[in-house]
Amino acid sequence: xxxxxxxxxxxxxxxxxxxxxxxxxxxxxxxxxxxxxxxxxxxxxxxxxxxxxxxxxxxxxxxxxxxxxxxxxxxxxxxxxxxxxxxxxxxxxxxxxxxxxxxxxxxxxxxxxxxx
Amino acid sequence: xxxxxxxxxxxxxxxxxxxxxxxxxxxxxxxxxxxxxxxxxxxxxxxxxxxxxxxxxxxxxxxxxxxxxxxxxxxxxxxxxxxxxxxxxxxxxxxxxxxxxxxxxxxxxxxxxxxxxxxxxxxxxxxxxxxxxxxxxxxxxxxxxxxxxxxxxxxxx
Numbered sequence: 001x002x003x004x005x006x007x008x009x010x011x012x013x014x015x016x017x018x019x020x021x022x023x024x025x026x027x028x029x030x031x032x033x034x035x036x037x038x039x040x041x042x043x044x045x046x047x048x049x050x051x052x053x054x055x056x057x058x059x060x061x062x063x064x065x066x067x068x069x070x071x072x073x074x075x076x077x078x079x080x081x082x083x084x085x086x087x088x089x090x091x092x093x094x095x096x097x098x099x100x101x102x103x104x105x106x107x108x109x110x111x112x113x114x115x116x
Numbered sequence: 117x118x119x120x121x122x123x124x125x126x127x128x129x130x131x132x133x134x135x136x137x138x139x140x141x142x143x144x145x146x147x148x149x150x151x152x153x154x155x156x157x158x159x160x161x162x163x164x165x166x167x168x169x170x171x172x173x174x175x176x177x178x179x180x181x182x183x184x185x186x187x188x189x190x191x192x193x194x195x196x197x198x199x200x201x202x203x204x205x206x207x208x209x210x211x212x213x214x215x216x217x218x219x220x221x222x223x224x225x226x227x228x229x230x231x232x233x234x235x236x237x238x239x240x241x242x243x244x245x246x247x248x249x250x251x252x253x254x255x256x257x258x259x260x261x262x263x264x265x266x267x268x269x270x271x272x273x
Contacts (some may be wrong), residue, residue: 019194026197034235035206038249039197041232046190063135070132080229080236087237087247097247099206107209107258110251114259 009057016050023047032098033090037083044079048072118162123153174269181265186231193232193249204249208237211244211257220270224263231262 019042026039052072056065102110126149134145156162196202211228215221218241225236225244233253238245248254256262 019190022194022197026193029197030204034208034237034247035204035249037235037247038193038233041229041235042190042193042197045186045230045232046194049186063132066132076230077226080226083229084225084236087235091237097206097208099208099247102207102209102254104210110209110255111258111260114255 005057005060009054012050012054012057016047016052016054019043019050020047033095034087034097034099037087041079041083044075044083048075048079119153119157122156122162123149126152172269178265178269182227182230182262185262189232189234189253196249205251206247206249207251207254208245208247209254209258211246212260212263213239213242213244214260214263215242215266215270217270220266223269224266227262227266228257 023039023041023043026042027036030036030039049072052068056068059065059068127145130145130149134141136142196204213221213224215224221239221241221244225239228234228236228244228246233249234257235247236244237247246254246257248257
């Protein structure tokens, strides 16, 4: 039983570490702030989630697990707010995204494709 | 009534954080929670917006669904980060936000940002400017499944 929990915990920790690594690589490879914020999003959702899950499995039914859960909850409320503030700041600072701005027609076409 | 609820919530939170149950420390907790409630009342920040939204019974189910979406999007964006030769095709567009309350629109904008591959750049009353990493990501947002689910959570009493 302890072995199974250890295996599950390590699988979570390794998955989290891999996602954090992938996010880090993306933050270097992607072209501008806006695209890089997506890579950062991988780190603070998937990466954080799996690492916290792995640590919670190590802790078992303890007060520490409750605290880890609260850290996760805090992250899931604050990180999108921070990302939004950063991106909005970049936009307000006059940095244009290196990409196509969809026109109203193109947006409508995509919306049509999406809804069957 | 609301203040009593806030006090109880703060005290339970304090208990979970401290893990100490001696009389002296508990006394400190009781006093500090009372001080926090007093300050909150003086600053007049306890209104129905803060509480009622989190008492909606469908909210946990929405969170579970969102978690699934986040995991799916994570795998996709992580692949695009590391695999050589993978393509990104970013675009910016305006997505409609049909939620009635400001908390609803904020929840929608936050959910969009939490899902890797889409970030909300600016929000207005009923519109959100979204930056998407790929056209597929843009299509998912414009399909409005997420927005409709939030409207359903918002709609219950």
